[in-house]
Amino acid sequence: MAASSSSSIDALSQFQLHPSLGLIGASVNFTQSNLFMVIAGALVLALLYYGMRPRAMVPGRLQAAAELSYEFIQSMCVDTIGPEGRRFFPFVFTLFFFILFGNLLGVWPYDFTFTSHIAVTLAMALFVVCMVTVVALRLHGLHFFSYFMPAGVPKALAPLLIPIEILSYLSRIISLSVRLFANMMAGHVMLEVFGAFVVMLGSAGLLGIVPAGVSLAVNVALIGFEILVASLQAYVFAILTCIYLHDAVHLH
Amino acid sequence: MSGTDGGSGGNGGGDSFDSRLRAARERQGLGRPPASGRPGAGGLPTSALGVGLRVAVELVSALALAVAIGWGLDRWLRTAPVFMALFVLLGGAAGVLNVWRLMGPGRQAR
Numbered sequence: 462m463a464a465s466s467s468s469s470i471d472a473l474s475q476f477q478l479h480p481s482l483g484l485i486g487a488s489v490n491f492t493q494s495n496l497f498m499v500i501a502g503a504l505v506l507a508l509l510y511y512g513m514r515p516r517a518m519v520p521g522r523l524q525a526a527a528e529l530s531y532e533f534i535q536s537m538c539v540d541t542i543g544p545e546g547r548r549f550f551p552f553v554f555t556l557f558f559f560i561l562f563g564n565l566l567g568v569w570p571y572d573f574t575f576t577s578h579i580a581v582t583l584a585m586a587l588f589v590v591c592m593v594t595v596v597a598l599r600l601h602g603l604h605f606f607s608y609f610m611p612a613g614v615p616k617a618l619a620p621l622l623i624p625i626e627i628l629s630y631l632s633r634i635i636s637l638s639v640r641l642f643a644n645m646m647a648g649h650v651m652l653e654v655f656g657a658f659v660v661m662l663g664s665a666g667l668l669g670i671v672p673a674g675v676s677l678a679v680n681v682a683l684i685g686f687e688i689l690v691a692s693l694q695a696y697v698f699a700i701l702t703c704i705y706l707h708d709a710v711h712l713h
Numbered sequence: 714m715s716g717t718d719g720g721s722g723g724n725g726g727g728d729s730f731d732s733r734l735r736a737a738r739e740r741q742g743l744g745r746p747p748a749s750g751r752p753g754a755g756g757l758p759t760s761a762l763g764v765g766l767r768v769a770v771e772l773v774s775a776l777a778l779a780v781a782i783g784w785g786l787d788r789w790l791r792t793a794p795v796f797m798a799l800f801v802l803l804g805g806a807a808g809v810l811n812v813w814r815l816m817g818p819g820r821q822a823r
Contacts, residue, residue, distance in 0.1 A: 625803055625806045625807045626807075626810070628779050628782075628800075628807035629775060629811050632771070632774045632775035632777075632807060632808070632811060635775075635777055635778050636771050636775075639770055639774055640767070640770050644766075
């Protein structure tokens with residue numbers, strides 16, 4: 462696919478959206494991205510449902526995984542946000558596992574990584590920042606706007622400082638979304654490029670065999686790296702959400 | 714003999730109960746010392762590449778947002794370069810502020 466012509470590597474066509482599910486999908490523009498979102502959500506639900514169904518005192522493997530994931534996010538919320546973090550646990554849990562499963566599904570061959578689209582990550586980041594703002598407004602009322610004017614700053618600096626603080630606050634949307642999107646996209650482009658190297662060099666005759674093997678080895682290492690990045694970026698997204706929620710709950 | 718057995722058995726039972734209690738308290742977050750309860754301080758990645766990427770994203774995102782706002786305001790109010798010039802400066806400052814929040818002294822926890 463990537464090395465269809467011998468002189469160019471088409472590393473970006475893997476991110477193109479196609480309708481899935483046949484005619485029904487085509488008529489409502491249900492793309493493979495949406496399909497994998499549904500699959501990721503279904504997998505999370507399946508993990509929790511089948512994991513917790515035995516309700517055993519001594520958990521089996523699946524139940525242990527479900528309980529570990531619950532406790533992991535629970536402690537992340539409580540440690541980062543404080544005791545109030547329990548109220549945001551369902552949200553952070555959903556966010557983390559949706560992103561985690563989306564990222565990990567993308568490493569699987571023939572699967573599509575929906576988190577490699579800025580539209581998806583930007584929508585999630587927008588939702589997070591809007592929710593954080595609403596939480597802060599509900600908890601602190603108009604006092605929330607003192608967030609943009611740090612204490613102990615001379616009044617003369619306010620016209621300069623308040624726009625900067627507001628920009629800094631709003632730039633969370635961009636940094637949160639771009640971080641996840643860029644990591645996922647860059648990883649998949651790298652995989653595609655080195656995969657194309659294997660094919661191109663391998664077909665270039667005897668001289669190309671060794672570099673082709675090296676590229677293949679790099680690709681194997683990259684897959685492992687991708688699994689790391691997939692988990693890490695889901696974690697970073699969740700913990701940054703927690704930190705923003707902490708700021709909203711405590712206002713510094 | 715039987716007394717010793719009973720004593721050691723009771724002792725062992727007490728030990729395991731104590732350790733189980735400690736484990737349970739730690740699970741509930743009660744046994745931990747409160748100040749150092751954050752391993753890795755929020756747990757964000759601290760590798761050089763990770764930190765560099767974070768700083769770059771923070772710097773650029775504020776600038777990109779500011780440029781977008783300035784461009785939009787100029788387009789709306791037809792004041793060609795005024796808001797763009799203003800917001801580029803503000804955006805750069807906001808980017809540096811983001812990096813300061815991330816890396817500056819006293820904010821190591823984030």
